[in-house]
Amino acid sequence: AQKITQTQPGMFVQEKEAVTLDCTYDTSDQSYGLFWYKQPSSGEMIFLIYQGSYDEQNATEGRYSLNFQKARKSANLVISASQLGDSAMYFCAMREGNTGNQFYFGTGTSLTVIP
């Protein structure tokens, strides 16, 4: 089974609107961390936001927030007030607590912001 599933290969959003990028995960560990990364066309991977499995509140970092629904095993990224510079690939990732540092990545979602 896939550890991380991103079901939206491509998404479009109007500038200044909010957009949600979906991510579901699969783990039997009680302790794990969830991450989102942005990869612009230049290729570098940029860390955006982190959510720990024991965190009671959803993580927020500026215009990014993580909608963490533990029972549903989902960790959706919400980008508010989209900007043209948000156009990029977005990857969801998980680190399991019991297996050390191993990171699992999803297949990514390509986001295009329309002016």
Next chain:
Amino acid sequence: GAGVSQSPSNKVTEKGKDVELRCDPISGHTALYWYRQSLGQGLEFLIYFQGNSAPDKSGLPSDRFSAERTGGSVSTLTIQRTQQEDSAVYLCASSPRGALGNTIYFGEGSWLTVV
């Protein structure tokens, strides 16, 4: 610089030749990862090193691929008898041991083209 350093940044090689890709992680990071990314695709896990433990080689696509990490620091990914389907960006990343929330830091990648 203090980031993950990869070399060469670009490599064009003839089919059937061997190539070596180098990764110099952030000083003190015990975990080192290699991923492969084909054009417009997601991250394909190749291999993971954690300290002095045996590496997780489960992602290596064939026995033409191998990697080593000397002295717990620099890593070399070797591809023997390259094929055209090996053309991709090879990304290296490193992470400190410890807190679950530690992100991994990526290098800028080595772009490999097999002609």
